[in-house]
Amino acid sequence: MKNTFTFLSIVFAAMLFIGCANGKQASSEAMQDPWDEQWGENPDTFTTPDLNWLSLRGHVKSMVMNGRARFELDRDGKLTYLSLHGLTLDDMTRNAEGQIIKVTNLETANTDEVVIFEYGYDERGFLEYEARFMPDGSHYHRYELDRLGNVRTGNFDFQKGKKELHAVELYKYPEIDAHGNWTKLVITKNCEIEPELVLTREIEYYEDIK
16 A cells, blocks of 8 residues: 545544445536636645645645644645644654655544544655544545646545445535635535535745745
């Protein structure tokens, strides 16, 4: 397995109740959009392993997800601070390339259980796989990415005891800033429970770095 949610899995763990059951396939409407055009003519090309983990690009100074989780980066694009359910930089394991491949000791929003996240990246360094391991089960995300590393679709598998579930997720980005980073993301999935998730981000940049 290659060595990533992404940061997204951590956010999902804190915000989502997994109740997906086999159902009708999600609409393919998102795939008919002029996908590349939405990111602008000149999206930022500066990336680092930590920016990729956060699904960001450009010289980002800080990012706040849904008004709660806060992440701060230095001028070289490396994480220096984060505020998310007791998680610290010491809870992260990196590989030789500096990519975050494992996160431990994360307490979820609703329980005191400790969970472990593992991440995998494609050959470009973009997050394409993540897994969450809990005492009573596990779940996996595998992403289809575009040329900039943005998620187009996700395949989700959940296992708890003898129960196994699968869901297909479609990603839409109704709000994107001038740097080519999304500031609003809508995820729809073929689930009867919570068929839609909306995430927002407030992003601050080092404006003196071009």
